[in-house]
Amino acid sequence: MASAAFGVGAYTPSEAAKLLRMQPATLRRWLYGYDFDHGDGPREMPPLWEPQYGCDDDGPLLGFRDLVEARIVNGLRRSRIGLPTIRLCIDRAKEILGDHPFSTKAFKTDGRRIFLDITQGVEEPRLIDLKDRQHVFRAFVLPTLSGFEFGDAAVERWWLIPSRKTIVIDPERSFGQPIVADIGLLTSRVVQDVKAEGSVERVARLYETSGRAIRDALEFEAGELADAT
Template identity: 55%
Template sequence: MDAIYGIGAYTALEASRMVGMSQATLRRWLLGYQHDSKDEPALWQPQYEPGDDGVLLGFRDLVEARIVNALRERRIGLTTIRRCIERARAIVGDERPFSTQQFRTDGKTIFLEITRNIDEPEFIDLRKSQGVFKRVVEPSLQDLEFGPSGAERWWLLHGKKTVVADPARSFGQPILADHGISTARIVEVVAGEGSVEKAAKVYEIKPRLIRDALAYEASLGAQKAA
């Protein structure tokens, strides 16, 4: 599969690390799976067609996975999540409804509508406690920027605009926003040079940016460990 400029391109491993979930689970969501002798289809159609060489995700797939993962972390069942996606898809009119501007703007109203007749205990508890959207979904939309076609940018360190995933730059790989250097490359250079200060001199940038890149890469390891 060839990556397409402006869509972003992530292997299942890269995407799972960024979202903070298992690669195997992400593959099941994107490719479907068999459960109790029943074929379960994919939760949504990926931006790239799956090929013989594996699955490739676009940036909006990444955002969808982030929100679905947040719901799963609250022990909400996949059957319920599938119903939510289907209803949201019908309301929003987009295959990937969670990563649209409309969902970000009207998500609270949409979730009230799509969960009204869902009697799963976890949903009932969340409805009684400030709502599903506010407690679970809204935090997953933080640090995202949206355009007319959906999510366009993810600031990867909360509250900072130094490290970004932008599908229009470096195929969406995490980079320093002002310099375009990948965070993974910065880790390699710091290791090779022996210090943050020396790495900063190599790139002629401020040491704090090097530290932000290292902090983001360290967070990937922390998510995996959790």
């Protein structure tokens, strides 16, 4: 990851997709566009938004704010909103909030009104009625903001277990890889250390942290945290 920048975070599509619980190929299509056959010839579908990193010799990388945007887009897709509608919503939101609009503090603080504004008049059947739009925001968009900690302008970190704040993704620490918050240890390293030491308790004593934090790291790496997304 020679292109990784401090404070931006750096994730391969596979790493980001694992965090978001989605397919890497889908994420690549959102971030880098794709070609398709429309019947009358090939067409090109542009990216949904401009990623924080370009695609260089090291391959494509996502930044932390790309991760946040993708999490919210994934929530909209789970609500069966079509990509053309999502693309329109992103473009409208960018006019109000700038690039990476869903990861701004303004979207967090005034998200409901902004969402209703950017979906007004769209042809998507689920979003034509005001009640349906309100339902989509409450049921699919609002939960995707859970765990995000905002600074003055934008999301600064993502607590993967908001109720305990043991595991965090922070672009200013370990290039945004998941870590045990109080000691900065990569959750992937926790798995190795527990195997080597033979128990959670021994690793907790070794790093002077709680057994709960070590167990949370193990559960996260195993994909067993229900509230990680």
